[in-house]
């Protein structure tokens with residue numbers, strides 16, 4: 061196995077953490093505001109208020 | 118037994134087989150550990166398995182349940198789980214009050230090892246977090262996933278296996294501390310065999326959840342389930358990694374952690390912090406995202422915001438654990454990283470709290486009249502306050518004062534009492550009448566009483582600990598003119614005394630509320646509510662408050 | 667229909683994987699480097715392992731939950747260094763499986779309590795803290811004096827610790843139970859081996875004041891007396907230098 065030194069790991073930790081964070085935030089924002097998802101979300105909001113208390117068959 | 122009559126014959130047999138297996142495992146542990154404390158736990162497992170076997174055997178040839186059950190949700194384990202939740206709440210909060218009293222009056226105990234502070238304290242923490250919180254999460258998650266998927270649980274054995282198996286874990290944990298079995302890692306005290314058992318339970322829980330979701334009739338997985346899934350998954354990962362250990366032998370309860378020193382500290386607080394994040398936060402957020410809109414009869418304010426804050430919390434929390442280790446032997450850059458992420462964490466946390474409160478906007482009259490909804494409203498407020506305080510405490514300079522003091526304990530209980538317990542009570546008061554097909558709780562005035570006990574108790578507790586914590590922290594670092602420390606440790610200890618008494622009083626309020634709540638729930642289960650006419654004659658808070666009426 | 671079903675199932679599992687992926691990054695990035703930390707933790711020559719008796723005492727410390735009230739981690743803050751002694755180094759808990767840094771100071775930090783008081787003080791204090799310090803909130807541990815110490819499986823304990831990386835020699839493992847007795851019976855035949863295996867500085871005394879019996883009190887006091895004494899490294903820095911560093915860290 062390749063020897064990974066402590067410094068390398070620390071360097072990766074410090075630089076990639078931020079990169080991941082930004083990439084992930086963009087991904088999540090795209091997902092939430094993707095136009096096709098709008099209808100699903102609007103429907104999802106109302107699931108909770110459903111009065112019928114039995115499974116669909 | 119009605120619960121067993123709901124199972125098919127095959128399911129009863131499967132249950133019998135599983136209980137038999139558990140009993141055998143217990144016997145094996147008991148025999149291997151007969152010269153060790155482990156022997157007692159072997160016995161406990163045997164008894165636990167045997168009781169279930171006997172119950173099943175006595176009803177083995179009860180008639181098959183009706184086919185029509187399949188067009189209903191499967192709620193028996195959830196009902197059982199609710200009762201267990203309240204039993205654990207009363208037990209563990211009673212221990213909390215006792216532990217608290219011991220700090221004010223240390224002689225208030227027996228000359229016996231099991232009754233000393235150091236053993237009772239983990240009984241309290243495990244009892245409230247895993248016993249009370251865990252059972253509440255299992256029960257509500259199984260309720261929510263069925264409703265939001267419009268699908269029945271896939272089978273009738275695995276939910277029981279999860280619920281009962283989980284309670285066996287809690288029993289092993291708590292009895293272990295009384296006996297002196299602990300690996301001393303905070304919130305991960307149970308020893309290796311209990312840890313392995315929990316892994317089995319947790320995997321079953323996850324599979325059950327996924328199978329139910331797979332049966333769903335709704336195209337989209339409702340966000341509450343996201344939180345419950347994150348809770349199940351991340352807790353599994355945390356639990357397995359933090360508990361890696363080498364047992365002394367198969368016949369010994371003791372194991373030695375695979376990690377030591379700095380690595381252990383980091384792993385432990387990575388675990389400890391995220392147990393708070395994914396057990397005490399994500400799971401209960403799942404609860405909030407279902408029961409709060411349900412009770413308020415209003416859809417969640419912004420569904421998109423709930424998604425964004427979900428990923429924010431999932432991502433950010435796991436970076437933050439090292440703020441528990443400021444100024445220690447942990448490398449400096451790890452501390453800084455932990456601090457930074459802890460502060461960023463405030464954003465998704467407040468997004469969740471804000472989302473909850475904005476949902477209530479326009480329904481404030483309901484909040485005013487309905488103590489159940491008020492429980493959840495107060496919970497959301499405390500969630501916001503506690504996460505703010507948490508980010509604040511993670512700042513190195515603040516932490517240098519607050520760490521090791523009662524301030525931390527105050528912070529923990531602002532979250533534990535104000536957020537975790539209140540959202541749970543709100544959810545249970547919403548859930549109980551609907552599960553037992555009652556129009557409403559047995560007594561709405563008692564819900565009111567519980568609410569006020571809980572609020573008063575929380576305020577007294579938290580203010581007492583803020584005061585004592587800050588005083589303590591300041592006394593430890595005060596210098597006099599000649600440049601030496603002003604106060605001895607004992608002087609700081611004496612200064613804490615009144616606050617410890619106040620905290621005990623606050624705890625008693627909270628405990629009283631929990632007892633009242635338990636009584637109310639049990640009475641709801643046993644009785645139909647009084648008929649309408651009689652109710653109309655009583656005034657005020659006793660008015661019907663079930664939404665939609 | 668089955669086709670749709672399969673697809674739905676896949677989204678749930680894909681979702682689970684996404685959660686794992688997103689959440690594990692933080693832990694990996696922060697913790698992974700700590701496992702290569704050997705390169706940065708101070709190397710010290712004189713760091714010794716716990717004797718079997720001290721180890722048994724440490725286990726009692728954990729069993730009784732002393733860590734719930736006492737920390738063992740002096741932070742790099744001036745007031746802590748002045749109150750408790752030189753701040754804790756990573757190397758000092760190198761053999762602690764698990765560490766007992768603690769998170770709450772209802773009582774004072776114990777990282778440097780070894781040698782601060784006499785054995786008699788500890789025995790009296792543990793048996794009845796308020797007899798020694800009237801304002802104390804500490805529980806009484808009178809039963810420690812009554813319970814005989816279990817030693818029969820100490821060898822297995824050392825083996826388990828060796829598996830997780832503590833350098834116990836074969837000889838130490840073999841003699842674990844004898845050494846536990848030896849350390850608390852200075853005049854007995856078994857005492858010599860202890861010093862041989864664990865160094866001449868090892869405390870060999872009747873810790874609980876009763877050389878006739880090996881009790882849990884012996885073990886716990888032996889452990890308390892070694893806290894902060896396993897290596898000299900923290901004391902090698904001048905006190906002044908420590909304070910300066912502590913202030914810089916602030």
Ligand code: HEM
Nearest residue numbers: 210213214216217242245525526529533537538624627628
């Ligand atoms: C009747 C209500 C309660 C009382 C009287 C109470 C009392 C206490 C006391 C006295 C301690 C020890 C503090 C110390 O060592 O100085 C403690 C610790 C703790 N309690 Fe509670 N508690 C209550 C409810 C809860 C609830 C509902 C939860 C969680 C859901 C909780 C979670 C915890 C945790 C996590 C700790 C450890 C804190 C730390 O290590 O910083 N408690 N509690």
